[in-house]
Amino acid sequence: MYKGEALGDQMREVLKKYHADYIEVRLEESEATHIQYRGRELENLSKSQSLGGNVRAQVRGGWGFVSFNNVNGMGDKIELAIRQANLVGKEISRLAPAEPVVDIVRVMTKKNAATVPVAEKKLLLDEYNEIIWSTPQIQTSSITYRDSSKKVIFANSEGSYIEQDKSDLALRITAIAKEGEEVQQAGLSVGSNGNFAQIEGLHQQVKETARLAVEMLSAPEVEGGEYTVVLDPVLAGVFAHEAFGHLSESDFVYENEQLREIMVLGRRFGGKHLNIVDGAAIPDLRGSYKYDDEGIPATKTYLIQEGVLVGRLHSRETAAKMKETPTSNARAIGYRYPPIVRMTNTLIEPGSVSFEEMMGEIKTGIYVKNWYGGTTSMEMFTFSAGEAYMIRHGRIAELLRPVVLTGNVFATLENIDAIGNDLGINQGGGCGKGGQYPLPVSNGSPHLRIRHCLVGG
C-alpha cells in the first residue's frame, strides 16, 4: 500500500470522530523561486518554502475555517473550526453530493521549472533583459519571474483523500521608454503549468515589446468615444474572462434572488455564433487540474452555447443551492484561504470569419492587442489594451497610446458581430477575487469584432 493511502485512511478515521455536517482538511507544502529585475540589475532572487494547512467545517449551513502554519495540534484546529461553524449555522447544510475520491496525482509537466537550475533561469532572463537594453531610447526594464510547485493533501469527512501536485510559472517582461517627462511602457506576459520550455525562445517577442514601448512615445492619444473595435486573441481572452466569466461564478448569484433572475438559464446574451466554455479538464494549461479544492473531478462547462446562457461555475454549495451539478470550480490560491468559485481555462470558441473579412468592413475603428489588465463589477467591465492601432478603410493604420475599453456585459456580448476562425490562448497574469490573487488561469479566443465599444485614453 502506498503510504499516502495509509495516511488517507488514518485521516478519514480521525475526521469521523468529530460532529459536524462536513469537515475537510488540507495540508500544503510548497516551494517557489522568484527572480526580479528592475533595470539592468537583478534586484531579487529568492527561494521560499512554505508548509501550512487549513480546516473547514460546516454545521447547519454555517462555515468555520481555520488556517495555520503550525501543523501540530490538528485536533484543536478541527474543534475550533467546528465551534465557529456552530456559532454561524442556523439552517440546514447543503452540499451537492459527490462520490468520495481516493487518488494520488503526480505532476507530469515537461521540463518542470522546479528542476531547472537557478543559473539557467537567470541566464535566460539575462538574455531577455539584454535585448530590451540594446533597444535605443529604452529607459529601463522590469522582469518578474516566479515558479512554484506544491503538493496538496486533501481529505474530507465523506471519505475523500487526494494528494495532488501542482506547478505553475508566470513571467512578465516590461520595457519602459522615456523622452522628457513622457513615460511609456509595453509588456509581455506569459505563463505555463510549470513547463519552463514555454518561456524559452521569446527573444523575438521581447525585441518587439521593447520597440513598441519606444514607438508609443510618439504615438497620438485616441479620441475618446464609441468605436468598432477588433480584439486580438489575447485581449479577447481577457474580455471573455472579465466581461462574462466572472458573471458565471455562481457565488455571486446563488444567494441573490434578483441576480438569479438576471442569470436565468436560457437567457440570450449574444448571437448564435457565440460559444463560451470554461473547464479545468481542458489539458495542459495554467487553469488545468484533475480535482478542484473540494475534491470534485475537473469538467468542461459550457457557459454560453449559440448565444444562450446554458451553464455556470459551481462549488458544491452553490450547486446544491441552485439545484445544479458541481462543476469543479471551487479553488483556493493557497491554504490561507477557503475555496471559492473561480474560473479555470475560459475560452470563446472559434467562429468562421477570417481576419481580413473582419477588418475589411471597418471604415474607422480600433485594433486592440495585448493586455494591461481588466476588471469587472459584473454589470460593467473595463479592460485595457497594451497596444492599439486605428483601423482606417479596413487596414491597420497608426499606432495609438494604450487605450481602456469599457462596456455593459448585457449589451456588449450582443454587439460582437464577428468571431474569427483562429484561436489564441493567453496564459499570462493571474486572476484576483475576494482577496485571493493571483490564481493561475488561462483564457483564449479568436479575433473578435465588437460594435459600439466605449474607448477612452
Add this chain to the structure above:
Amino acid sequence: MAVLTSGFATALSGGNELEKILSLAKRAGAEAEVFFTSYEKLPAIFEANRLKQLKANQGTLVALRIIKGGRVGFAITTRLDNRQELVNRAVEVSQFGASARFELPLRQFYPQIEVYDSEINGVTVGQMVDLGESLIARLRAHSPELVCDVEVAKETALVQISNTRGGEASYHKSVIDIAIEGILIRGTDMLFVGDEASSCHPIRDVDELACSVINQLELAEKEASVATGYLPVIFTPHGVASAFIPSLALGFNGRIVLEGASPLGNRLAEQVFDPRLSLRDDATIIYQPRSRPCDDEGIPSQRTSLIENGVVKSFLYDLQTAGLANTQSTGNGDRSGGLPAPRVSALVIEPGDIAFEDMVKDLREGLVVEQLMGAEQTNILGGEFGGNVLLGYKVEKGEIVGRVKDTMVSGNVYKVLSELAAIGKETRWVGGMISTPAIFCPKLEVTSKS
C-alpha cells in the same frame, strides 16, 4: 453569542530561534538579518446579509537576508524547524544576488508609535458579529432591497527584526477592519455602494459607515447622463484613492526614480503640482493601521514630505535603493512577503479650505467621482488613469442630480494635479492607506455612451 477563543491567541514569538538562525548564517560567513512575523486574524464574514463564515487565520513567516561576498541572498520559510536549510538556500542564491549597497542597521532608538491597543483582546467574536449585523440592519432599513457583503475582522501581529550587527526591533500591532459592499439591482442595472473603516483601536459602532453608505444610496437614487467632452470633476476621497494614488505611489518610489522611469525623477525641488497641494508619507500617526515604529529593515519610521505646496520634495527609499542612489533610507523598506523594496507606508494629503458642498455649489455642470473601476490598469507609470465610473454623480447647477453610468473618466495625474480648482477641507482615511480631502479638477476628459 458565546465568546470564542481560538486556542492560539497568544502570538508565537521568534525569540531564540532568530538568534540561532543568525549564528548559523554567521558560520556560513555572512552578515545576516532575520525578519519574523506571527499573526492571527479573525474575520467574521457576512454574505447576502447573513453571517456565513467565521475564520481564524494564524500564520508565521521567517525571512532571512544575508550579505555574503558583497552579494545579497534571500530565503523565506513558514517553518522554524529547519534553520540550516533556510540558511543554505540564502547562501545558494546569494552567488547570483544583487551586490549589496548598504549595511544592516546597528542597534538604535525607535520613536514611540503606538499601534497596539490591548483592548482589542477583549473584543469578542460575538461583538464583531453584532457590528456586522447592526450595519446591515441600518442599511436595509434604508434600502430593503440592498444585498450586503460585510467583513468584520480583528488582527494581532508581532514583528521582530534582528541582525548580526546588533540591530534589533520588535513591535505588536492590532487592527480592526470593517468593510461593507452593497449591491442594489433593478432589472439588469446594478448599483454598487460601499465603504470601510480600520483602526488599531477597537471599533465600537458603525454609525459613520452606515451614514456614508446611506449617503451614496441617496445620491445614486436617480440616474443622470453626461455627454462626451471635457468637464470639471470632483474626486471624493475614495475617488482620489482610486484615480491618482496608484500613479503617485510609483512616481515617488525611489527605485523607479533611480531607474529614470519616474516622470518626477528629474524634477526634485520643482513646482510640478498645484501650489495648494501638499503630500507626505507618514508611518508615525499613532493607532493608524499602516503606522509602525520602524520599517521592515529596522529603520525608524518618519514623516517624509513628498509634495510641499506643489513642489517635489523627496522620494521614498529602502536601504538598498538609498545605497544605489547615494542617499538615506526614508524608512520605507516594505516586504510584502518578499525582499524589502521601497513602498509608501501611508499617504496624507493636506486639506484645503473649501467645503465639499461649496465645491458642488460652484459647479454648473460636472461630475463627482467616488469610484473609478480599472483606473490603475493602464500606463500608471506615465501617470495615466482611465476607468469606468463605477460610482459617480452628475452635478447640474450646483446640485447633485443623480448617478452616471456607461461613463469613463481619463487623464494624466501629473497634468491633472498641476492645476486644481480647489482642495476640500474635510479629510478622511481610505483603506487605512491614504488620508485625503476631495480634489476638484477644472477640466477632464469624459467619455460617455449616452
